[in-house]
Amino acid sequence: MTPDEQAKQGKSAGRPLGPIGEAVRSNIKSIREGQGLSQAELSANLTNLGRPIPPLGIHRIEAGTRRVDVDDLVALAVALTTTPATLLMPNIGSVQPDEQVQLGEVPPTVSARRAWRWITARDRINNVRLTAFIGRSWPGWEQDE
Numbered sequence: 834m835t836p837d838e839q840a841k842q843g844k845s846a847g848r849p850l851g852p853i854g855e856a857v858r859s860n861i862k863s864i865r866e867g868q869g870l871s872q873a874e875l876s877a878n879l880t881n882l883g884r885p886i887p888p889l890g891i892h893r894i895e896a897g898t899r900r901v902d903v904d905d906l907v908a909l910a911v912a913l914t915t916t917p918a919t920l921l922m923p924n925i926g927s928v929q930p931d932e933q934v935q936l937g938e939v940p941p942t943v944s945a946r947r948a949w950r951w952i953t954a955r956d957r958i959n960n961v962r963l964t965a966f967i968g969r970s971w972p973g974w975e976q977d978e
Contacts, residue, residue: 850897852935856923857906862895863926864913875912884908918952 850858865875872891879886884904886894893899901909910917919925923934923945933942936951936958943951943958950956957966967976 850900852923852937853921854900855897856925857901857920858895858897860920860922860925861891861901861909861913864915864919865891865895867926868913870913875909878912879908882908882911918949921952922949 865872870878872888872895875891876886876888886905886908890899894901894905906917906920910920913920922928923936924932928934928945930944930946932945934945934948935942936948947956947958951958954970957963
């Protein structure tokens with residue numbers, strides 16, 4: 834086991850990041866760097882939003898040794914002026930629409946286009962009826978339009 838793999842084994846609850854955890858970690862880093870923000874600047878933005886994560890915490894997130902909970906995910910999306918869906922999408926900066934991406938264990942892979950449409954609640958990834966999917970995925974006020 835490499836030192837990086839050993840470090841990742843030490844994260845919360847002792848579980849390695851799955852495919853989406855890896856996507857979130859990678860997307861945070863690439864979006865932050867693309868905006869020219871340092872880890873300290875992102876940390877300051879998060880503090881100003883009322884969800885402080887120290888620079889070391891940002892470093893650990895990007896290294897894959899600290900997990901991102903859903904409250905962190907939303908705050909990071911706001912601080913990076915993006916959306917939670919963007920942070921969840923595997924390889925957001927480099928994936929091609931027909932390229933296969935892994936969303937988790939089930940289903941093992943789908944096209945990037947299909948994954949994006951599912952993450953943004955525009956389509957389903959399984960065989961559930963579309964009306965049932967919409968009923969569970971869209972706010973009631975959106976269903977009426």
